[in-house]
Amino acid sequence: MFGYEFYVDPSRCIGCKSCMSACEECETHRGKSMINFDFIDRPERIATAAYVCFHCEDPTCAEVCPADAIKRGLDGIVQSALEPRCIGCSNCVLACPFGIPKMQIAEEQMMKCDMCYDRSAAGRKPMCATVCPSQALSYVKPETIANERREKPTNVFYFGNQKVTTKVFMMVPEDVTAVSVDVVDYMWEGHP
């Protein structure tokens, strides 16, 4: 849909999984949800996060694919692996910094969120964004987000030294311009 963008805000997620139920109903992958859903750590907190593929400008999943099976269209959508080419190696599953691709073992094919491009090409919003009651997943015009949210959208992420620019936006606190995930924070480097 022209002029519309996808915004993800995990702080709004209430964990209802409506997005997953809606995604499962899609004819192109019936019965399988392409939403990535996390209970962050239920024993510690009630936070949940539902998110879609961020659709990178230079998709890591495609870069590591030995069979050239993952294509990014002119619309910026990164597709599921092409069925005749995908060899089921799971390189993409391991490499994606967001943890998005899902290997379908039975089909030996990687499948992922394609942002319902069949729907959006026909003027309809992605399924998950139409059902999300708290609009943690939201498909609207940029001015709508600017008017209605205190948080700011960003589509620049740093994973260590890897800079990733994406089609999908993440809502972040006002003073943040890029999301930085420093891998070092999560590494064991011996006793200090």
Add this chain to the structure above:
Amino acid sequence: MGMLHIVLRDGLEDRQFIADHTVGFEEVAASTVSYDPQSVAERTGVPPDAIERAAHMFAEADRAIALHARGLEHHSKGVENCSALINLCLATGHLGREGSGCAMITGQGNGQGGREHGQKCDQLPGQRSISDPAAREHVARVWGISPEEIPQAGLTAAEIMEAIHRGEIKGLLSICFNPVVSLPDSTYTREALDKLEFFGVIDFFLSETAQHADVVLAGSLQEEEEGVVCSTEGRVLHIQKAVDPPANARGDASIVCEIARRLGKEKFFPYQTTREIFDELREASRGGVADYYGITYERIDQEMGVFWPCPSLDHPGTPRLFEGGVSMHPDGKCRFLLTPWRESGDPVDETFPLYLTTGRVVSQYLSGSQTRRIGALVDQYPEPRLELHPRLAASLGIAADDWVSVTTRRTEMTLQASVVKTIRPDTVFIPYHWPGRRSANQLTHRTLDPRSKIPEFKVSACRLNKAPRPGSGQAGGR
């Protein structure tokens, strides 16, 4: 009370607002003197500095809303809980202007609208009191009857069960209500329904309550019948019918009209469409507090809903109540009300040392008669689980997924434990959406708030033990 104590101690109150728009401030101010942060912390378990910070944040904000859901009301002192919040809004001047006020989010789709037009047993349409002679006169004229034919105030849901036990109610017609799951002390509720000489149920699914009925009439879902609802913010909305009720099911309104016809009262129920019923409601509510007279289906559709009171067709509606701090009392002043602390109706003691609180999980809705039949929702939360804090779990030798038995002064039930840090160590939680031996309301008690008559779902005294897995042959023969 603790927050108000700090507001007044630190001089954060809005003296101008209090002087211009309220009565009763002095008595309430005096009543907060003993509620210093230390005493409140000892009674509530909320740290003194957290109470201090909350009071300052609320009072010093340009705009602040005290927004709560039903939990605050689910106490034997629920009215006082809400009044205490209103006192805080009044003292800080946070009322009757944009971004300020006190509001409760209702639990059902039309939780607000129902209580405006006589679903509440002491009301007539338009939030009129059923004991007000002028109100009875007006509504009787709209309905084409004499005021004497309108009954006096009836009983609330929980009181109806008690009246059945006393033999005062022998017949009951229930619409879309599942008290076997949703009312406290469910054994008592089941026994009441079985005592009835006649029990009729109109519902869209065969609920656990419908299984006690002599006659069940298949009614409609919201999607199957046109009508209006009112949201928490007082916005009247038009619900369009999307699909026909399946098979022999019918719209609830047409069922009520048909019952009236069989009783020989069809001349009072001549409606062919739900719009005619709404038009009658507009007249009946006219001049009342919740005045719908100026609201039509067309206006609702064109204006994205219309806010009551809307007394005439050219009135824009009232998006904000109490604008400028003007209340609905005859003198226009808001009331500070005293809110003395009272003990729960089911106090903790040495035998029952823990608090049990009940509520919802995100994948289930109310008594579950709609959501317990949807696979994806059942998969998310198939059975009720008891939540407890790791510290409590360790003291009782309970690990995650262990089976536990929880006992109150009513009965006991056995379920699996979730050990989480998101609950206080002195409290356990069970969601209430399930029937029978999985029902949290087996455990709850029937103490009502004396004014609102809402049961104390949020506080029961209980004790907890590790239990063998049911059916494992070690369950003690029960």
